Amino acid sequence: MTDAAVEWSTVRRYDDVDYSRTDDGIAKITICRPEVHNAFRPQTLMEISDALTHAREDPTIGVIVLTGEGDKAFCSGGDQRVRGDTGYLTEPDTPGAVGRFHVTDLQVQIRRLPKPVVAMVAGYAIGGGHVLQIVCDLTIAADNARLGQVGPRVGSFDGGFGAGLLANMVGQRKAKEIWFLCRQYTAAQALDMGLVNTVVPLADLERETVAWCREMLELSPMALRLMKASFHAAEDGLAGIQQLAHDTNLLFYASDEAKEGREAFKAKRSPEFDRFPRRA
Ligand SMILES: CC(C)(COP(=O)(O)OP(=O)(O)OC[C@H]1O[C@@H](n2cnc3c(N)ncnc32)[C@H](O)[C@@H]1OP(=O)(O)O)[C@@H](O)C(=O)NCCC(=O)NCCSC(=O)c1cc(O)c2ccccc2c1O
Numbered sequence: 001m002t003d004a005a006v007e008w009s010t011v012r013r014y015d016d017v018d019y020s021r022t023d024d025g026i027a028k029i030t031i032c033r034p035e036v037h038n039a040f041r042p043q044t045l046m047e048i049s050d051a052l053t054h055a056r057e058d059p060t061i062g063v064i065v066l067t068g069e070g071d072k073a074f075c076s077g078g079d080q081r082v083r084g085d086t087g088y089l090t091e092p093d094t095p096g097a098v099g100r101f102h103v104t105d106l107q108v109q110i111r112r113l114p115k116p117v118v119a120m121v122a123g124y125a126i127g128g129g130h131v132l133q134i135v136c137d138l139t140i141a142a143d144n145a146r147l148g149q150v151g152p153r154v155g156s157f158d159g160g161f162g163a164g165l166l167a168n169m170v171g172q173r174k175a176k177e178i179w180f181l182c183r184q185y186t187a188a189q190a191l192d193m194g195l196v197n198t199v200v201p202l203a204d205l206e207r208e209t210v211a212w213c214r215e216m217l218e219l220s221p222m223a224l225r226l227m228k229a230s231f232h233a234a235e236d237g238l239a240g241i242q243q244l245a246h247d248t249n250l251l252f253y254a255s256d257e258a259k260e261g262r263e264a265f266k267a268k269r270s271p272e273f274d275r276f277p278r279r280a
Contacts, residue, residue: 003203003205003206003207003210005207006022006206006207006210007022007023008020008021008022008028009021009022009023011027011051011054012051012054014047014050014051015043015047016031016032016033016040016041016043016044016047017029017030017031017032017044017047017048017051018030018032018069019051019054019055021055021061022210024214024217025060025061025062025063025217026061026062026063026064026065026210026213026214026217027051027055027058027061027063027064027065028064028065028067028120029048029051029052029055029064029065029066029067030067030068030069031044031048031067031068031069031074031075032069033069033079034068034069034070034072034073036076036079036081037068037072037073037075037076037123037124037126037129038068038069038070038073038074038075038076038129039075039076039077039078039079039080039129040075040077040078040079040103040128040129041078041079041082041088041090042082042088042089042090042099042100042102043090044079045102045103045105045106046102048066048106049105049106049109052064052106052109052110052113052117053109055115056113056114056115061115062115062116062213062216062217062221063115063116063117063118063213063216063217064113064115064116064117064118065117065118065119065120065209065210065213066110066117066118066119066120066132066136067119067120067121067122068121068122068123068129070122070123071122071123071142071144071202072122072123072124073122073123073124073125073126073129074119074120074121074122074123074124074125074129074132074133074145075124075125075126075128075129075130075132075133076124076126076127076129077126077127077128077129077130077131077150078103078127078128078156080154082099083099084097084098084099085099086098086099086100087099087100087101088100088101088102103128103131103132104160106132107131107132107135107160107161108239110132110135110136111135111161111232111236112239112243114225114228114229114243114247115221115224115225116137116138116213116216116224116228117136117137117138118136118137118138118139118140118209118212118213119132119133119136119138119139119140120139120140120205120206120209121133121139121140121141121142121145121147121196122141122142122144122145122202122205123142123144123145123146124145124146124147124184125145125146125147125148126146126147126148126149126150126184127149127150127151127154127156128158128162130147130148130149130162131149131158131161131162131166133147133196134161134162134165134166134169134195135161135165137228138197138212139195139196139197140196140197140198140200140205140208140209140212141187141190141191141196141198141199141200141205142187142199142200142201142202142205143187143188143199143200143201143202144187144202145186145187145190145196145199146184146185146186146187147184147185147187147190147195147196148178148182148183148184148185149162149178149179149182150182151179151182152179152180152182153182157179163175163179164235165235166178166179166195168235169193169194169195170193170194170195171193174193187199197212198212222250222251225247226244226247229243229244229247230244232244256276257273257276260272260273260276261273
């Protein structure tokens with residue numbers, strides 16, 4: 001879905017993915033495999049990961065949008081054509097090739113990324129594609145969106161974020177229904193159960209998504225970063241706490257107290273921490 005009213009310039013065109021940006025700091029990462037409803041193969045995920053890393057490191061980017069090309073699908077999950085007996089294959093035509101689940105690292109990368117990631121969903125968000133929208137921080141859905149899990153129908157399941165985060169969003173009962181029945185849900189149903197943030201007419205999807213992103217760009221990036229880490233601290237266990245804890249290091253390093261430790265070490269003298277308050 002592209003909207004002529006929003007101007008994007010290409011940062012990098014990969015084989016499976018387009019990475020563009022606006023002048024004011026929104027990155028857009030688009031899965032470009034509409035012939036398979038934007039199903040991902042390992043290369044797709046590696047390209048998304050590379051674009052996410054670039055957007056993370058670019059200080060002029062404040063918010064990242066993840067989407068799929070066209071209006072038929074956000075993403076239909078793993079590309080069944082390259083699914084092997086050991087995971088998804090980078091070289092499906094090579095006998096004995098060993099596969100893996102590249103999406104594991106990508107899900108974690110989105111969770112850890114210290115900038116908001118917004119899923120912009122038109123059409124199908126199914127299977128591993130649905131889990132991708134779940135791990136994004138916000139989801140803006142078009143009124144033609146169809147969301148659901150398909151794993152138990154095709155011999156798969158995602159018991160990680162695909163189960164736990166889903167249950168946190170919609171409750172255990174509904175999450176079990178979604179996985180145990182493998183139904184598809186309309187955008188309106190998804191909104192009703194808290195699976196997406198808002199639903200807009202398809203023609204307005206990109207404009208609305210960009211409007212949400214621009215609202216976030218007006219806010220304190222550090223406050224947004226710390227809120228994202230705070231939301232994940234409990235859900236992600238020690239890894240979530242690690243993110244939040246290390247984010248406090250970012251702030252602590254700028255303090256005179258931390259600088260005293262660094263400068264004392266460099267000057268080969270004892271640090272003078274006495275001048276810093278032992279706060280109540
Ligand atoms: C998405 C659909 C419900 C759409 O149905 P519809 O009838 O509208 O469209 P078609 O079925 O005709 O599809 C058009 C065209 O696209 C091809 N296609 C669609 N999805 C895929 C896919 N995932 N892989 C490959 N190809 C796909 C389809 O074959 C058609 O091609 P033609 O050449 O015939 O035109 C419906 O398409 C559908 O149900 N798709 C399958 C969805 C699916 O099985 N997804 C994978 C689920 S498993 C998964 O995603 C997964 C991935 C991981 O990496 C995991 C990692 C760790 C744990 C779990 C994981 C996991 O579960």
